[in-house]
Amino acid sequence: MAAEKRVFFQSTWLPWALLAPQLVIVSVFFFWPAGQALVQSLQEQDAFGLSVNWVGLDNFKTLLSDSAYLESFKTTAVFSILVAVLGIALSLGLAVFADRIVRGALAYRTMLIVPYAVAPAVAGVLWVFMFSPSIGVVSYALSHSIGFEWNHLLNSTHAMALIVTAAVWKQISYNFLFFLAGMQSIPKSLIEAAAMDGARPWRRFWTIQFPLLSPTTFFLLVINMVYAFFDTFAIIDATTHGGPGRDTVILVYKVYQDGFKGGDIGGAAAQSVILMLVVVAMTVFQFRYIEKKVNY
Amino acid sequence: MVERRPWLDLLAHAVMVLGLLIVAFPLYLAFVASTHTAQDILQAPMPLLPGAHLWDNYAAALTGQGGGAGSNAPVARMMWISLVTALVITFGKITISLLSAFALVYFQFPFRSLFFWAIFITLMLPVEVRIGPTYQVVSDLGMLNSYAGLTVPLIASATATFLFRQFFLTVPDELLEAARMDGAGPMRFFKDILLPLSTTSIAALFVIQFIYGWNQYLWPLLATTSEDMYPVVVGIKRMIAGGDSGNEWNIVMATAILAMLPPAVVVVFMQRWFIKGLVDTEK
Numbered sequence: 001m002a003a004e005k006r007v008f009f010q011s012t013w014l015p016w017a018l019l020a021p022q023l024v025i026v027s028v029f030f031f032w033p034a035g036q037a038l039v040q041s042l043q044e045q046d047a048f049g050l051s052v053n054w055v056g057l058d059n060f061k062t063l064l065s066d067s068a069y070l071e072s073f074k075t076t077a078v079f080s081i082l083v084a085v086l087g088i089a090l091s092l093g094l095a096v097f098a099d100r101i102v103r104g105a106l107a108y109r110t111m112l113i114v115p116y117a118v119a120p121a122v123a124g125v126l127w128v129f130m131f132s133p134s135i136g137v138v139s140y141a142l143s144h145s146i147g148f149e150w151n152h153l154l155n156s157t158h159a160m161a162l163i164v165t166a167a168v169w170k171q172i173s174y175n176f177l178f179f180l181a182g183m184q185s186i187p188k189s190l191i192e193a194a195a196m197d198g199a200r201p202w203r204r205f206w207t208i209q210f211p212l213l214s215p216t217t218f219f220l221l222v223i224n225m226v227y228a229f230f231d232t233f234a235i236i237d238a239t240t241h242g243g244p245g246r247d248t249v250i251l252v253y254k255v256y257q258d259g260f261k262g263g264d265i266g267g268a269a270a271q272s273v274i275l276m277l278v279v280v281a282m283t284v285f286q287f288r289y290i291e292k293k294v295n296y
Numbered sequence: 297m298v299e300r301r302p303w304l305d306l307l308a309h310a311v312m313v314l315g316l317l318i319v320a321f322p323l324y325l326a327f328v329a330s331t332h333t334a335q336d337i338l339q340a341p342m343p344l345l346p347g348a349h350l351w352d353n354y355a356a357a358l359t360g361q362g363g364g365a366g367s368n369a370p371v372a373r374m375m376w377i378s379l380v381t382a383l384v385i386t387f388g389k390i391t392i393s394l395l396s397a398f399a400l401v402y403f404q405f406p407f408r409s410l411f412f413w414a415i416f417i418t419l420m421l422p423v424e425v426r427i428g429p430t431y432q433v434v435s436d437l438g439m440l441n442s443y444a445g446l447t448v449p450l451i452a453s454a455t456a457t458f459l460f461r462q463f464f465l466t467v468p469d470e471l472l473e474a475a476r477m478d479g480a481g482p483m484r485f486f487k488d489i490l491l492p493l494s495t496t497s498i499a500a501l502f503v504i505q506f507i508y509g510w511n512q513y514l515w516p517l518l519a520t521t522s523e524d525m526y527p528v529v530v531g532i533k534r535m536i537a538g539g540d541s542g543n544e545w546n547i548v549m550a551t552a553i554l555a556m557l558p559p560a561v562v563v564v565f566m567q568r569w570f571i572k573g574l575v576d577t578e579k
């Protein structure tokens with residue numbers, strides 16, 4: 001972070017006027033709702049919104065003893081780890097090979113960044129179309145070539161595989177760009193010195209490039225987890241709707257289901273508060289821990 | 297290149313081509329499906345080469361003439377809503393953030409660091425987390441089904457402020473001193489010196505925010521209840537109803553292609569700024 005300025009403008013009212021628009025929007029649409037979530041998480045409303053009672057931490061206690069909620073935590077963990085690990089591994093592989101390519105590099109890069117522009121909801125629609133058990137091209141090919149019957153509407157492993165694939169597909173562009181930028185910032189002299197000492201490309205990758213990329217890798221790990229937690233709502237809503245049963249209901253989807261479809265405002269608010277804590281923990285982890293520990 | 301290894305170069309191209317084929321296949325298939333009749337697609341396996349109904353399908357989608365089981369609202373209207381929403385979010389965020397970053401960097405005033413943190417804490421919590429209460433606020437203010445309701449709550453985050461602040465801090469102090477010596481006031485300095493210097497950051501943020509705005513799903517899903525205020529990303533989901541056979545997949549896929557065209561064009565043609573902005577903002 002660059003240093004603060006040494007010289008300033010003098011004015012008693014101008015800075016306030018400049019800050020006002022952002023402060024107003026942030027207070028009305030950020031702090032007020034976030035505060036409301038905190039208050040509501042300690043209250044219970046009846047179904048018609050007629051009476052409100054303070055219930056202390058009861059909403060949290062109910063949540064943490066609710067097996068459906070704990071199940072959703074587990075689903076989210078499995079989902080986000082799969083998305084992060086697969087997405088990072090695949091795009092690292094692509095970036096390593098892309099780094100070797102001199103001619104045509106721009107063309108490859110241009111094609112690979114297109115999924116970034118595709119909305120998660122649209123990505124979900126594309127993938128569900130390919131894997132639809134009755135009309136999907138891929139499910140047809142699977143069933144007629146190796147006799148594998150794909151059905152994400154009934155089989156929860158298939159459903160999970162489908163949302164992971166769609167989520168990874170959408171995120172590959174982002175990871176790829178960061179890895180490529182990381183690879184290109186490694187000094188060529190290091191690679192050349194290793195080559196002169198007789199290290200082959202495979203060895204050079206594991207002993208030089210991979211360790212030097214570790215800050216990027218850890219950064220992407222956090223970003224991908226956050227992505228899988230929050231930005232994949234649309235993918236799930238467009239493909240599995242959380243099914244079969246509740247097997248692909250991730251936490252954000254559950255807030256939406258309980259709060260907007262189920263009318264359980266206190267419970268949904270408590271879930272929101274827990275989610276806020278998760279994001280804050282991830283962000284703090286990223287800034288405090290990773291920025292300091294992973295440095296070569 | 298460090299050494300000549302023709303086989304490795306060949307392998308690199310092979311891997312990239314394979315990766316591209318996998319990445320591009322869903323997009324290709326969507327395009328193919330958007331050029332056939334609904335019946336052709338329902339007879340598995342659907343054709344893998346483009347058909348002859350391109351114009352019919354796109355015209356039907358844009359004017360809302362499809363006969364599928366789900367919503368049949370005209371896509372032209374949805375594209376318009378998406379465009380307005382994305383542009384308002386983009387320009388709103390950039391304007392507001394430029395001003396507040398300018399205040400935070402170039403002025404000293406009471407509670408400055410308090411405001412600094414108040415703005416930056418919004419970086420942490422995406423709208424998905426506080427969705428319920430935000431909905432209540434917007435509905436209490438009577439902003440459901442309006443452009444204001446679709447855009448303003450999404451402007452309430454500090455990504456752009458953070459980037460502009462970082463950039464302003466790297467601008468040499470001498471520029472400010474020189475401007476002051478020549479008698480320029482703060483707003484003159486902002487307009488004639490700071491803004492021209494910031495064009496690259498503004499271009500990068502334009503790409504990132506435009507895609508962010510265009511691709512929003514959960515918030516518009518809640519903030520709009522009437523069909524003529526759906527952005528295209530929400531609209532396409534509403535076109536799909538229940539079973540596979542009731543849907544006109546050719547129209548759905550035409551809509552999908554239309555929905556990804558504007559952000560894809562922006563990313564591809566502005567990729568230099570986009571990549572720079574992405575790698576700078578996040579690090």
